[in-house]
Amino acid sequence: MxxxxxxxxxxxxxxxxxxxxxxxxxxxxxxxxxxxxxxxxxxxxxxxxxxxxxGKGSFDAPTREAIALATAGANACGYCASAHVAISKGMKVPHDEILARLGGSSSDSKLAALLAFARNIVATRGEVADADLAAVRAAGATDGEIVETVANVVANILTNYINHVARTEIDFPQIDPSVHRVG
Structure with missing residues (x-):
């Protein structure tokens, strides 16, 4: 309840x-x-x-959803994990890729780097290391995409934390994000 x-x-x-x-x-x-x-x-x-x-930024909807999944996984937000898994399925993202994204990875190397960076933002409360920036840049991310990743993470932290505080009743098929946490 x-x-x-x-x-x-x-x-x-x-x-x-x-x-x-x-x-x-x-x-x-x-x-x-x-x-x-x-x-x-x-x-x-x-x-x-x-x-x-x-939605008017450079990331397409599947990339924004991938960041939402990685953030939900990093914050162990069952509500957001469940919602974004359902949305990703609606976008025809393959099941294994959805689970990888929830764990902060992807079969696409640039997206994998962005998701690892997103999880580092959560884990370090934004105090990412120079090596984290170098890694995401080496995968091809621009400074604009780095800033956009931060903004997407922050938007998802808002929902994650409201759900944690409220213990919002999940109204999507339930996913346990702790099963897919990495690190």
């Missing part, structure tokens, strides 16, 4: 209702995470705006 009550879209009012209605219209459902965030509409609005802004 969630430690922070999700807002019921049927009884929501004001800005919370508008945002939740927009989510449902956009993705066809209202995930419990967003219902929890709607307790303070500014938080849900911020999350949605960050996602929209990052």
């Amino acid at each position: 969630s430690r922070i009550s999700p807002v019921d879209p049927a009884t929501a009012t004001g800005r919370a209702k508008d945002l939740l209605d927009g989510v449902r219209k956009s993705i066809g459902m209202t995930p419990n995470l967003m219902r929890v965030m709607a307790q303070e509409p500014a938080v849900l609005d911020t999350y949605l705006q960050i996602g929209a802004a990052l």
Whole structure:
């Protein structure tokens, strides 16, 4: 049971209702995470705006999802791991690749370097070593992609931590991210 009550879209009012209605219209459902965030509409609005802004960055949706999976795995966030596995399956990412991404790896060498870097950001609270930057650059990442990786990690830490605090009820097929943690 969630430690922070999700807002019921049927009884929501004001800005919370508008945002939740927009989510449902956009993705066809209202995930419990967003219902929890709607307790303070500014938080849900911020999350949605960050996602929209990052959607205009250089990373395509599968790359952003891969970073979300790696971050969820690094933070052992069952809700986010479950949600992003489901989203990745919808994008037709192969099952083994999804699990690799959750563990911070990939069959694509550049993506693997970005995901290892993302996990290092989480593990070091952003205090990555020079060798971490050198490794991701050696794999072909530009400084823009490095900064974009940081931003995607931070956006996902927001959801990971809200889920940890709230103990949000998972409304996707459940995945145990601890099984796929590396390091």
